[in-house]
Amino acid sequence: MSDDVSPNAVATSLCEHGFSRVVAELDDSFVKVAKVRSSLAWRSHENEEQAVMLNEGEAFAAPKGVRRNPIASDECHVMPIERKSTLHTGREVTAHARRLAEQLRSV
Numbered sequence: 001m002s003d004d005v006s007p008n009a010v011a012t013s014l015c016e017h018g019f020s021r022v023v024a025e026l027d028d029s030f031v032k033v034a035k036v037r038s039s040l041a042w043r044s045h046e047n048e049e050q051a052v053m054l055n056e057g058e059a060f061a062a063p064k065g066v067r068r069n070p071i072a073s074d075e076c077h078v079m080p081i082e083r084k085s086t087l088h089t090g091r092e093v094t095a096h097a098r099r100l101a102e103q104l105r106s107v
Contacts, residue, residue, distance in 0.1 A: 007033045011077035018070075020080060029083050037075040 005023045011033040014021065020034035052060050056076070062068060070078065 007031075007079055008077060011035045017075070025084075026081070028085075029081050032080050032082065034078050034080070035075060036070050036072045036078055038073075039069060039071050 007023055010021055010023050012035070014033075014035045017035050017037045020032040022030045022032050024031040052062075054060055
């Protein structure tokens with residue numbers, strides 16, 4: 001991974017919506033970027049559910065255990081920060097789930 005990275009350039013270069021790429025590491029976490037449009041996929045990290053509306057430039061820290069499904073009516077870029085041990089779609093097995101090796105691959 002290089003030291004200089006443009007999260008926007010990486011997200012723009014992605015061919016698939018909902019597929020994240022690791023752009024940086026921070027202690028025990030990965031910083032990822034993805035391009036989202038429409039419904040992404042349910043991600044289950046246990047127990048809770050909550051609706052949150054974000055506008056451009058806003059951030060939300062999802063508490064541990066929140067089941068979520070990112071949705072965007074127009075294409076947007078997101079930057080999740082997740083522990084390295086977090087599976088791409090959590091315990092939900094979907095067609096959108098990607099292995100870590102795919103997320104670490106250079107664009």
